[in-house]
Amino acid sequence: MEWIKDGNLDFLKKRKVEAKEEAQKSVASIISNVKTNGDAALKAYTKQFDGIELGSLRVSKEEMREAVERVPVAVRKAIQQAAQNIRDFHEKQMPASWTEQVEHGVVLGQKVTALDSVGVYVPGGTACYPSSVLMGAIPALVAGVKRVVLVSPPQKNGLIADGVLAAAQEIGIHEIYQVGGAQAIAALAYGTESIQPVDKIVGPGNLYVMLAKKHVFGDVAIDSLAGPSEIAIVADETANAAWIAADLLSQAEHDRLSMPVLVTTSQQFGELVEQEVNKQLQELPREEIASASVNDQGKLVLVADLQEAANVINQIAPEHLELATVDPHAVLPMIHHAGAIFLGKYSSEPVGDYFAGPNHIIPTNGSARYASPLGVESFVKRSSIIEYSNEALQINGQAIAAFARFEGLEGHARAVEKRLKGAVIHG
Structure with missing residues (x-):
């Protein structure tokens, strides 16, 4: 995994897969x-x-x-x-x-x-x-x-x-x-x-x-144009390094292009996680795929505090985000862009993949900046309902006609004016 200690997140520019x-x-x-x-x-x-x-x-x-x-x-x-x-x-x-x-x-x-x-x-x-x-x-x-x-x-x-x-x-x-x-x-x-x-x-x-x-x-x-899977984990020294490593690998085994990222306030903890990742890789059935993901896409981002960690996460806008800190609920309000957010040390990402209830079809490639997980609203559409009475049209009709005529749409203006009492119809 690559260490990033200077706040340079240029790797995000390279994560989009361009089709030949x-x-x-x-x-x-x-x-x-x-x-x-x-x-x-x-x-x-x-x-x-x-x-x-x-x-x-x-x-x-x-x-x-x-x-x-x-x-x-x-x-x-x-x-x-x-x-x-x-x-x-x-x-x-x-x-x-x-x-x-x-x-x-x-x-x-x-x-x-x-x-x-x-x-x-x-x-x-x-x-x-x-x-x-x-x-x-x-x-x-x-x-x-x-x-x-x-x-x-x-x-x-x-x-x-x-x-x-x-x-x-x-x-x-x-x-x-x-x-x-x-x-x-x-x-x-x-x-x-x-x-x-x-x-x-x-x-x-x-x-x-x-x-x-x-x-x-x-x-x-x-629904979306999904890219490779992503997991970002914000962790401090109170987290369990072996657990965090296992969670990073849970997404790394998906695809060689999957992106596992640890954002931590402790270099020592990050080094422990890195050691655990390398150890656990050797025992993983999909070791070849996961190793490619970890070596080519994996990142260890060192930050000064949790506010900086949140800023990094908001730039990544990850598909999956784990908050493995002493008080994850204190970090949650700082997060603006993430597909699914897992709080606390027992909320491992696969809990959401399979069982908890929220959807696992989640925006990738930074699209969590503007998109949401698949949900019921993805399968419905809204029709607007508008019913105007005669009284309402008499009160507002001239304003509507003026608006339409200002935009150069005379037909729109006349369609309203024909319903107005005493209106002078142009043309």
């Missing part, structure tokens, strides 16, 4: 092919990229039932409890429709409506992420989305991972297609013979999935 032109062209070609050739293109790409000859794209009820039975009972119970925690948390986010009557018979308000359909992308292939099913789909269901579709690439056995299907079964998602990559995003955006298009696409994925989401944005809504 070749990758962008490849994604554009895949999307065009799926739009033209539908299911045939999806099956051809699944054979090319995943080595799987697909029959039906859609997962059958029987396949789901068999998959659920193969998942250990303890894991099924964990999925069930996590799903309940996630639902309970997100139910508190539900925005409300409202109207109010103001003076002169004017009624104003907003109408909140759920999206009609949503596609949830769940990474797969060599991995299994039932947590991504829960985090992507449960807020949509709470919001009232009627059609929630799940897509995920098949494993080498030709089937979506058992845990993914078990999570889908637990929350009542039954429209599931065994297709991944840019081709799955294209199918969700534009539809094929088997897959009807959706209104919004959410969920994490690799570079090609991210590029595909970027390509289809505008024709369909997306």
